[in-house]
Amino acid sequence: MMREDYLDQVIRRGRELASLERAADSFASAGNGALRWIVAAAFGLLVALFPSVCAAHTLLQNI
Secondary structure (H helix, E strand, O other): OOHHHHHHHHHHHHHHHHHHHHHHHHHHHHHHHHHHHHHHHEEEHHHHHHHHHHHHHHHHHHH
């Protein structure tokens, strides 16, 4: 019984991943190269500046 539930969940997740892959393929084939670069740059800046923002917040709390 437990094994069947696990296998059902694996199959369900596999279907979800397949649908996400199809969506990603359709998005990538739409020619949105510039949009992807903009989003990647925004996330890159966010990741680069996040430690500075956290440090500044902690410093201001200690003052």
